[in-house]
Amino acid sequence: MADKDFYEALGVARTDNEEEIRRAFRKKAMEFHPDRNKSEGAEDKFKEINEAYQVLSDPKKRAQYDRFGRSGVGSNGGHDRPFDGFDVFGGFGDIFDSFFGDVSGRRERQAQRGEDLQQRVVLEFHEAVFGTEREVEITRQEPCQRCSGNGNEPGSEISSCSTCRGSGQVRRSQRSIFGQFAQVSSCPACRGSGKVIKTPCTACRASGIDRRKRKISVTIPAGVEAGMQVRLTGEGDVGRGGGPAGNLYIHLDVRDHKQFNRDGNDLLYYLPVNVAEAALGVEKEVPTLDGGSEKIKVPQGTQPGAEFRIRGKGVPHLHGNRRGDLRVLVNLQVPQALDPEQRRLLEELARSLNSSQSGNDSGSVDQGSDDDSDKGIFERIKEVLG
Numbered sequence: 001m002a003d004k005d006f007y008e009a010l011g012v013a014r015t016d017n018e019e020e021i022r023r024a025f026r027k028k029a030m031e032f033h034p035d036r037n038k039s040e041g042a043e044d045k046f047k048e049i050n051e052a053y054q055v056l057s058d059p060k061k062r063a064q065y066d067r068f069g070r071s072g073v074g075s076n077g078g079h080d081r082p083f084d085g086f087d088v089f090g091g092f093g094d095i096f097d098s099f100f101g102d103v104s105g106r107r108e109r110q111a112q113r114g115e116d117l118q119q120r121v122v123l124e125f126h127e128a129v130f131g132t133e134r135e136v137e138i139t140r141q142e143p144c145q146r147c148s149g150n151g152n153e154p155g156s157e158i159s160s161c162s163t164c165r166g167s168g169q170v171r172r173s174q175r176s177i178f179g180q181f182a183q184v185s186s187c188p189a190c191r192g193s194g195k196v197i198k199t200p201c202t203a204c205r206a207s208g209i210d211r212r213k214r215k216i217s218v219t220i221p222a223g224v225e226a227g228m229q230v231r232l233t234g235e236g237d238v239g240r241g242g243g244p245a246g247n248l249y250i251h252l253d254v255r256d257h258k259q260f261n262r263d264g265n266d267l268l269y270y271l272p273v274n275v276a277e278a279a280l281g282v283e284k285e286v287p288t289l290d291g292g293s294e295k296i297k298v299p300q301g302t303q304p305g306a307e308f309r310i311r312g313k314g315v316p317h318l319h320g321n322r323r324g325d326l327r328v329l330v331n332l333q334v335p336q337a338l339d340p341e342q343r344r345l346l347e348e349l350a351r352s353l354n355s356s357q358s359g360n361d362s363g364s365v366d367q368g369s370d371d372d373s374d375k376g377i378f379e380r381i382k383e384v385l386g
Contacts, residue, residue, distance in 0.1 A: 006052035006065060014066070018057065023264065025053040029227025035253060050227065111243030114141065117236045118249045123220065125257035126289060129267075129315050131222035138248065139213050141237040144204035149238075151206040156199035161190035168194035209238065218250050223265070223318035226254040260289055265315045265324030270331040271298075271308075278302045278332055286328050288313050296328060304332040 007014055010024045031037065032046040055061045055073050064072035119136050143149030152158050160166035164187035171184045186192035200206035216235055224230075229251045236246025261268040269286060277284075281300035285293045294310050307329050314324025335342065 004048060004052075006055055009048050009052040010056065012056075018059075019264075021053070021056050025049060025057070026225055026227065026264075029053075029225075033227060033253070046227075050229065054229075112240040113243045114237035114239040114246035116246040116249060118251060120251045120253065121218070121220075122253045122255060123224070124255055125260065125262075127220065128224050128226075128252070128254040129222065129262075129289060131224075131316075132220045134218045134220060134250075135215050136218055136250065137213060137215050138235075139211055140235075140248075141209050142212050142214075143238055144201060144208055144210040146203035146210075147201035147208065149208040151201055151204065151208040152197045153199040153201050156197075158195050158197055161187060161194055161196050163187055163189035164194060166194040168192040209240075216248065220250075220252070221318060222316040224252055224254075225262075226252060228252050257289075259287060262315060263327070265317055267314045267324070267326045269326060269328050271296075271328050272333045273298060273302065273330050274333045274335075278304075278330070286310065286326070288326060294326070298330065302330055304330060306330040 010021060010028060012021050012024045016024075028049045029046065032042045032049065034043045034046060037046075055065050061073050117138055117140055119138055121134055121136060123132065123134075144151075147154060150158065161168070164170055168187055168190065169184050169192070170187050173183070187194070190196055197206050201208075204210050216232065218230060218232065220230060229249050232248040232250065234245045235248035238245050259269060267289060271284060271286060273282070273284070277298065279301065281302070282298050283295055284298055285295055287293050288310070290313065294313065296308050296310070298306075298308075307327055310326040310328065312323050313326035316323050338346065
């Protein structure tokens with residue numbers, strides 16, 4: 001992803017708003033999620049669009065990216081230090097290092113941040129909508145409990161390195177076209193630590209690091225979607241040389257629901273309505289994800305695919321206090337098998353409707369009597385169809 005433009009990765013324009021970026025990410029995440037797409041390269045593509053979304057969904061990071069490109073959103077988040085990693089104020093040290101190696105000896109001695117860890121969590125539909133608490137088990141690097149991260153067997157001695165005299169650095173002169181330079185590098189005898197362990201820890205073999213299983217509690221906020229991730233700062237591998245620990249990233253997937261579908265912050269429910277109910281009108285109860293139900297009126301003459309809204313019964317906004325709506329779509333149920341009485345009534349209705357249509361065309365039919373007749377047939381069909 002080194003040269004990949006974040007906007008191109010999500011398939012959005014630089015002028016698109018936050019909602020358009022979110023929709024594009026959701027579509028791409030569903031397409032390339034490794035559990036859904038088994039083709040080669042799908043996992044790399046999923047990581048690519050996830051990285052792009054993490055930047056473009058954050059207004060501050062997006063502004064840094066628009067101004068400085070990828071250098072503005074590096075490992076430090078891109079805040080205030082778009083040129084982090086290049087010694088702008090420290091003279092020409094980085095330039096000389098590229099020719100002669102590390103002339104200061106500082107790179108191997110500096111603190112190292114721990115590695116980030118990743119864990120996948122599958123949520124039930126209602127857990128993603130309303131939020132939940134989950135406990136995940138991970139295996140991570142931690143300071144060795146036996147030696148407290150020092151690397152020596154408890155009670156044994158740690159002496160200063162005789163090669164570098166405890167400095168962790170060795171110095172040698174090197175001649176070049178620019179003149180003579182003193183090159184300072186990490187001591188090969190003690191690997192830059194300045195100390196020599198005579199009796200290594202039997203548990204970690206002088207590394208000071210041990211791998212252990214841990215159970216971590218994760219708070220999943222309300223309104224998350226498949227493809228999103230939750231970051232737990234400092235819950236990754238331990239850092240070295242006093243460096244900070246890495247982060248733990250929880251990648252989320254969501255199971256489908258039997259009754260509801262999701263469209264952003266709205267929930268979709270397909271309401272079954274038979275032909276008689278659609279023609280005459282009916283009052284229906286609609287279940288909600290909260291566990292209750294709401295009554296809606298389906299008016300006379302409702303057509304297939306008609307939509308009704310129940311306000312505030314959808315998905316909570318991830319970064320707000322509002323909720324989306326429950327959108328009820330009419331799913332017209334046409335009987336696939338009829339008993340003799342149902343068939344007789346429908347045939348009678350068909351004749352009545354055809355007669356009404358013929359009368360309308362000729363202009364010679366009493367509208368009131370035909371309407372009453374059709375309604376009577378519909379009522380009987382409604383009783384038979386339930």
